[in-house]
Amino acid sequence: MNDKILTVYIDSVMKKIVMMAALSLVFVTSGYAQFKRTAFNHVGLNVGPGTEGISLGVATPVTNFLELEAGVNVMPGFKVNADVDLETNGSLNMGGVDVPIPVSTMELKGDFARTTFNVKANVYPFGGNSKLFVAAGFSVGGNKIAKLSGHSDELENFINRYPGYKQEILDQVGVALADYQVKLDENCNVDGDIRCNSFRPYLGLGFGRLVPKNRLGFRVELGCQFMGSLKVYQNDEELDIHEILDGTLGAGDESDKISKFIENWKFYPVLKFQLVGRIL
DSSP states (O other), X not given: OHHHHHHHHHHHHHHHHXXXXXXXHHXXXXXXXXXXXXTTOOOEEEEEEETTEEEEEEEEEEXXXXXXXXEEEEEOOOEEEEEEEEEESOEEEETTEEEEOOOEEEEEEEEOOEEEEEEEEEEOTTOTTOOEEEEEEEEEEOSEEEEEEEEOHHHHHHXXXXXXXXXXXXXXXXXXXXXXXXXXXXXXXXEEEXXXXXXXXXXXXXXXXXXXXXXXXXXXXXXXXXXXXXXXXETTEEOOHHHHHHHHHOSSHHHHHHHHHHHHOOEEEEEEEEEEEEOO
């Protein structure tokens, strides 16, 4: 009798376990079935640091194999200040009297702040919920990637005392950077910058979904912008990098190597770490 009761009890328990397992499977399957990536049916947001600055973007899926993203990258106001010498090659001759042009220092400011906008297509070759992706697109932003500025109050005051000799004074004064003299403009300012192309194609790869299945996720991306040849400008006039380096280092192999490196450095490396979230 006891054996029969035990057998009935075991059968009852096993039926309940099988039923619970079946129900669990149904719920899990339906949960997966509810999340599908079709054209623009979800929206994701992403934010994170990287070599382009702080990035903020919005994304949407097209299929399990493709997501589209638009975003902005803000490089914080990273600035460098340095005191440099103002050098002169002579003095003013006024009625047989030599008036020395003052030699002083100037605070130069380097500014690397910039903002870029990007549009990308992210391809997931294995589909499904796979996270490995290849990215292609472009970035658009200002063509100035670094700026150099400064002003000399002392020289401006000296020119105001002898306004008729303004150009002669400016021709004899420069900011000493190594052995090269950067000339000042008519307002006693130094204004220089490094430029690249405003439109920069992009290729990259990484791991992580822009629109995750769960509400939150993590993503990493490595790639490069094709920014074109770098160009050096002073007062909105392009400078000959060969001439600058020859004046700094002297004509030779070392100067030639550096100038070729600058001319051939056409890629900007991109590394991003992003927190991603799905809002729809």
